[in-house]
Amino acid sequence: MTGNQWGYGEEDGPSSWYKDYPIAEGARQSPINIAPEEAVYDHGLPPISLHYDNCTSTNISNNGHSVVVDRCECDRCSSLLTVIQGGPLENAYRLKQFHFHWGGKGCHGSEHTVAGKTYTSELHLVHWNAAKYSSFAEAAVAPDGLAVLGVFLEIGDERGGLNKITDSLYMVKFKGTVTDFRDFNPNCLLPSSLKYWTYPGSLTTPPLYESVTWIVLTEPICVSEKQMGKFRTLLFNSEEEEQRTRMENNFRPPQPLKGRTVRASFK
Numbered sequence: 032m033t034g035n036q037w038g039y040g041e042e043d044g045p046s047s048w049y050k051d052y053p054i055a056e057g058a059r060q061s062p063i064n065i066a067p068e069e070a071v072y073d074h075g076l077p078p079i080s081l082h083y084d085n086c087t088s089t090n091i092s093n094n095g096h097s098v099v100v101d102r103c104e105c106d107r108c109s110s111l112l113t114v115i116q117g118g119p120l121e122n123a124y125r126l127k128q129f130h131f132h133w134g135g136k137g138c139h140g141s142e143h144t145v146a147g148k149t150y151t152s153e154l155h156l157v158h159w160n161a162a163k164y165s166s167f168a169e170a171a172v173a174p175d176g177l178a179v180l181g182v183f184l185e186i187g188d189e190r191g192g193l194n195k196i197t198d199s200l201y202m203v204k205f206k207g208t209v210t211d212f213r214d215f216n217p218n219c220l221l222p223s224s225l226k227y228w229t230y231p232g233s234l235t236t237p238p239l240y241e242s243v244t245w246i247v248l249t250e251p252i253c254v255s256e257k258q259m260g261k262f263r264t265l266l267f268n269s270e271e272e273e274q275r276t277r278m279e280n281n282f283r284p285p286q287p288l289k290g291r292t293v294r295a296s297f298k
């Protein structure tokens with residue numbers, strides 16, 4: 032079985048990933064359930080700072096697992112400051128891509144949970160340690176290589192900033208489709224508070240590398256049911272496959288904490 036046949040179904044879902052990716056049972060796997068009472072307030076944790084300038088050319092694609100907005104890596108753009116720094120991070124980490132995880136109907140769909148509470152979706156802004164490593168792939172296997180900012184989405188009023196994304200989803204209905212997606216600044220998807228929890232973890236999809244410093248914002252943003260419905264028009268399958276499978280419930284459930292400490296940037 033070639034390595035990349037993993038998914039979220041009965042046969043190929045999270046409970047069977049360990050067969051091809053034994054690190055699935057490792058000591059720093061993600062996501063986790065965050066227990067706010069057990070989080071340790073660390074007064075030495077500085078605030079995080081986000082510098083998301085516009086890099087004109089990006090694209091949006093359906094990779095068969097999620098919908099991903101990729102930043103371009105051209106010289107002009109990679110010189111642009113599109114980084115996260117501060118918080119638990121030693122230096123600036125460069126934004127590579129962002130994507131979402133979501134459920135079917137109802138309010139499950141996030142990967143991290145908070146005192147057992149699930150949200151309807153979770154946005155992941157994926158950054159890599161470009162100060163220390165020369166490529167994303169190199170950083171992705173290093174314990175301090177990646178930093179992912181997690182933002183919870185809950186059902187409520189429509190989020191205007193999300194419409195540029197949801198209005199483009201029909202262009203990437205099938206796995207393997209990609210389309211231009213320019214001048215989108217993910218600042219418009221951030222909540223007003225940058226209060227966060229942070230802990231050492233992993234990619235939440237194969238290859239599940241334990242290279243991620245997770246920074247999960249405590250305040251969710253609101254999106255409308257109509258906007259979430261557009262994510263669920265995406266398909267896991269390519270146009271050639273006859274089996275049409277709606278893209279939903281593309282989340283991994285919480286994994287054992289295995290002695291890790293979750294730190295809070297706030298009392």
Ligand SMILES: NS(=O)(=O)c1ccc(C(=O)N[C@@H](c2ccccc2)c2cnnn2CC(=O)NCCCS)cc1
Nearest residue numbers: 096097099130155157168171179233234235236237238
């Ligand atoms: N959910 S998360 O934020 O923890 C997360 C973040 C980034 C990646 C990722 O970049 N994965 C690719 C990769 C390429 C090179 C080295 C290692 C990993 C990969 C491997 N096979 N396919 N991909 C593409 C992919 O999975 N892209 C991210 C879409 C999230 S569902 C995966 C999960």
Ligand SMILES: [Zn+2]
Nearest residue numbers: 130132155235
């Ligand atoms: Zn993710």
